[in-house]
Amino acid sequence: MKHELTTPDTASKRITRLSSLFVLALGCFFFISCSSGTDKKAESNAGAPAAVAEPVDDGKGIGPVKHVTLSELDPxxxxxxxNLYEGKCSACHRLDGTKVVGPGLAGITDRRSPEWIMNMIINPEEMTKKDPTAKKLLAEHLTQMTNQNVTEQDARAMLEYFRQLDASAN
Known part of the structure; x- marks a missing residue:
């Protein structure tokens, strides 16, 4: 059996060669990973749909209520x-112009459309994210309106109550 003697000079050459190979391999790895990432990004964006535009502010808000037909007041x-207002809303809203946690509701049916009012009652989180008027109210009052899990029929009843109050104030 033949034994090779390793001298300090031979060991140094081996380390230098291995280091050079390691640096070269590392450089290739970074080059390949960077260039393939760019290609993948370009490929993934090539078929991407155009950005979705914000909804148009039609004054009706964001939510399930698209059209409300109003007739004579239904007492x-x-x-x-x-009854619904007193149980779900009165802790944060007053019927006059007074701000408590949220804005006062006096004249709400004069300032907002019936659809907007109902959508805000039913869908407050999405309204404050997407509706310009609701965003301003959130910025002004600094409190997110709580979702009270109100049905569309309940929201319609509250709208009728607000209509009755606003009609009696005029």
């Missing part, structure tokens, strides 16, 4: 709305 529906 029975307004009474249901009053």
């Amino acid at each position: 029975q529906l307004a009474e249901q709305g009053k």
